[in-house]
Amino acid sequence: MAPDMAGLVTAAKAGDRQAFEELVRATYTDAYTLAYRLTGNEEDASDVVQEAYLRAFKSLKRFRGDAQFSTWLYRIVANCAATALGKRAKNRHETLDDDAPLADLRPDYDPDARLDASVERERVTEALRELPDGLRQVVVLRDVYDLPHEAIAKELGISEAAAKVRLHRARRRLRERLFPLRGEEAARAV
Amino acid sequence: MRSDTITCESVAERLPQIMDGGGSPDPAIAGHVEACLRCQAELVQYRKLLRSLHQLRTEVLEPAPGTLTSIFASIEAAGERGAIRSILSGRRAAYVGGIAVATAAAGAAGALVLASRARRRSLRIAS
Ligand SMILES: [Zn+2]
Numbered sequence: 001m002a003p004d005m006a007g008l009v010t011a012a013k014a015g016d017r018q019a020f021e022e023l024v025r026a027t028y029t030d031a032y033t034l035a036y037r038l039t040g041n042e043e044d045a046s047d048v049v050q051e052a053y054l055r056a057f058k059s060l061k062r063f064r065g066d067a068q069f070s071t072w073l074y075r076i077v078a079n080c081a082a083t084a085l086g087k088r089a090k091n092r093h094e095t096l097d098d099d100a101p102l103a104d105l106r107p108d109y110d111p112d113a114r115l116d117a118s119v120e121r122e123r124v125t126e127a128l129r130e131l132p133d134g135l136r137q138v139v140v141l142r143d144v145y146d147l148p149h150e151a152i153a154k155e156l157g158i159s160e161a162a163a164k165v166r167l168h169r170a171r172r173r174l175r176e177r178l179f180p181l182r183g184e185e186a187a188r189a190v
Numbered sequence: 191m192r193s194d195t196i197t198c199e200s201v202a203e204r205l206p207q208i209m210d211g212g213g214s215p216d217p218a219i220a221g222h223v224e225a226c227l228r229c230q231a232e233l234v235q236y237r238k239l240l241r242s243l244h245q246l247r248t249e250v251l252e253p254a255p256g257t258l259t260s261i262f263a264s265i266e267a268a269g270e271r272g273a274i275r276s277i278l279s280g281r282r283a284a285y286v287g288g289i290a291v292a293t294a295a296a297g298a299a300g301a302l303v304l305a306s307r308a309r310r311r312s313l314r315i316a317s
Contacts (some may be wrong), residue, residue, distance in 0.1 A: 025257070031253060033249070033250050033251040042254060046253060053261045057265050058268060116246075120245075144247050145245050145247065171206035171236065172206045174303060175239045179235035179238050
């Protein structure tokens with residue numbers, strides 16, 4: 001049975017912590033899934049999701065009912081993930097290297113073969129994981145979660161124009177990797 | 191229209207953006223794609239990619255056990271700090287006022303507890 005989200009939100013806003021916990025129960029696998037897609041690893045995803053709920057708890061009073069709770073939460077998760085990835089890059093002295101070549105996951109992959117849906121999802125998940133953080137976040141939020149450019153730019157702390165450039169670059173790299181053209185395959189096989 | 195200046199390479203640069211929809215693409219680019227099998231093939235591959243990405247949305251990944259407990263623990267700690275601040279500042283603690291609303295939400299909450307695989311199940315039923 002689906003929980004009455006609007007009722008839980010109202011109760012939680014009034015200070016009912018049990019209602020907030022029910023909201024967490026109803027949404028945390030979804031929020032974790034987004035956090036994993038954004039960070040590309042389980043450890044960061046767990047930290048991000050914990051931080052996101054803490055922030056949601058503290059700012060719940062500012063949540064207006066005109067948006068869906070899940071959409072509001074996704075934006076918080078996106079923001080927390082961006083912060084966590086920023087810290088991670090700093091700690092590891094990583095650069096935002098958008099042009100590093102990707103390792104070939106499946107050199108023998110035949111794009112014409114009918115693939116099992118779960119194998120297909122696994123390939124896409126892996127290709128996303130291998131993208132640089134800055135590209136991955138934008139393409140996940142836009143093309144998987146349908147967030148508007150404006151929201152993505154805001155949560156990631158970049159301009160809308162920069163978000164679009166990253167999106168297009170991410171799409172191109174994923175396309176070349178997951179859905180190569182015949183000539184591109186031949187070039188890779190050498 | 192100098193469509194002879196449009197190359198497959200310049201179309202390839204624009205295709206990821208054209209997939210956004212909204213605003214028709216440059217007529218010269220559109221004209222090239224209509225006449226070029228290579229660029230059409232690339233467009234088809236982009237459509238496949240976007241479909242695959244969108245399908246990921248239906249998949250739910252299982253967090254490590256203990257994730258829910260950690261979330262609740264951090265909220266609990268934040269809640270206590272908030273309550274202390276409220277008392278110190280002379281405001282009525284919000285959680286006292288929340289009890290009536292908690293009762294109203296108990297129906298939905300009860301159903302959720304039964305469906306949940308959380309470890310705190312017995313604790314919550316007892317409370
Ligand atoms: Zn062409």
